[in-house]
Amino acid sequence: MKRSDLGVVLFMYGVCLLFYFLVTTLPEEAKTYPLTILACLAILNTCFLLRGLVALKRQGLLNDLPEVFTGFKGGQFFFVLLACLAYMACLPYLGFYVTSLAYLVLCMAFLRVPKLPLFLTIACLAALIYAVFTLFLKVPLPVGRLFA
């Protein structure tokens, strides 16, 4: 059995438990359908676990995580992930254009994009988003509580 498969099994059981807990709060008539789906997921997951257990008996627990995460650049990945989260946290306060500018500069500087392509990318994206979303679709992009 592979370690990644064990992760999948645990994740799916976690989902089942969470939704089962939520289903109990529903009125009786609304319970049946979600419970049926939950039962299907639990059965499939158990089958997957049983298959894994058979493999475990034959081959033992295989650590395939190094294979799953081959070439994984942790620093770069978590920086991008955190930058995305920070972007979403700042967006309601600083507005779309200011946050986007800060995010693009920060992210591309971290990823070592030379200055000229960096400025060109910012200019192209700003023009594209303004033309498509502001002019064409007339989407009121958030201006930010600080500037509102």
Added chain:
Amino acid sequence: MPDTLVLVSQGLFHALSPINLLAMLLATVVGIVIGCLPGLSAAMGVALLLPVTFGMDPATGLIVLGAVYCGAIFGGSISAILIHTPGTPASAATAIDGYQLTLQGRAAKAISVACIASFCGGLLSCLSLYCFSPLLAQLAMKFKSPEYFWLSLFGLTIIAGVSSKSMLKGLMSGVLGLLLSTIGMDPMEGVPRFTFDFSILDSGINTTCALIGLFSMSQVLILAEKQIVKRSRPVDFKDKIGVNKSEVKRLTPHVLRSWIIGNIVGILPGAGASIACFMGYNEARRFSRHKEEFGKGSIEGVAGSEAANNAVTGGSLIPTLTLGIPGESVTAVLMGGLIIHGLQPGPELFTTYAGMTYTFFGGFVLTQFCMLAVGLAGCRAFAQIGRLSDAILIPSIFLLCVVGSYAIHNNFEEVVIMFCFGLLGWLAHKFGLNTAAIVLGLILGPIGEKGLRRSLILNDGDPSILFSTPLCWLLIGLCVFGLISPFLMRRMEKRMEKQMETPLAS
């Protein structure tokens, strides 16, 4: 029949309107650019452009999505030929002989053949779209609630089974999608389910947000985890673009054969362009009089692969539009586009909304011409764009994901939902779950639920209604086929791989 001909001609006429032509041209360019960037997929491109189509007439919106789809499938061949890196998996077989031609200084010839074969494959697939869609839609007219329940189950079993390495994982992904589709108001009782007191979830998970998250945001994370490498410079090709008469004569049978292969593969749910290109390539080699050229730079190999992968486009739209069963992830996203415009795949598209549907078909035909012109004229420029670094793509795609999901209802909470689906998509990619099946579960869930619950209400809770008609049994049979088809597909793939290895080794 005369009515259909009128609809076809009217559709073509409407598709020729300046706004449609302009939208088509721009979307084809965007599609080719996305296609020739290794790491970006056609599904990602179509998902990213979904919000842009909101402000458009549904027919124009669908033409845009169709053009991105076709453009991306062709675009993948440019980087496959010039830098030996297929832009999309659909061009993997093109890279074998295309790059060999580039090394021989015949890059322009390879690109011309790829472009013309893609055009022919795509154009011929439109024929099947015109011929088979109304027929299948007529069959779908006979569907009632029990049939819709089985249909949604069939769609799920076949895509979950075929497109994952592990069938159980594929089915689990589909059921996870079904579970997520229960979030929102209960359609029969009017009770909110699993909404965590967020009013935005009362109407369920927005399909567009989920699509952008699963296909585009997840791509940002996939690119972010890898070492950013400088892409190799494409070869500066100086040979002449185009094909001569004798080459046309030599390539025609391969293109025709690949058209049939691509169409059948496209119609079969679960088997996509990535399988068709290898099948087309393989058949081209089997029937070629110049077998020795294969693997060393054969234009027949390029034509066989490219005609097949583009023939998939029209074929895969047939079950998507008529039955609501997308054959692969791109068509699942396209179906999401239909739903966003308030249209439900099925017979209504060929009755109530026939005008819109045939305009889309007309646009799909014209897109092929657009792709030919843009592909031949701009291949040098696209080759340069294909070198765009992931360091630029990562923040740019994220920004477009944010603005796209925000634009749906001008709501920030939907950006958060999109991001959550992005994380789910990344985890699914890492742990071998199937994002296409999750999406299908999300899309088909409400159809199946309504079908099941309506049937049971009609029959006072007696489930025998689900087995009451021959059509129900046909669909049950198809569900069983869906479950055994992965084994058949795996056998076919193995056989093809063996056939591929033998001559390449020799």
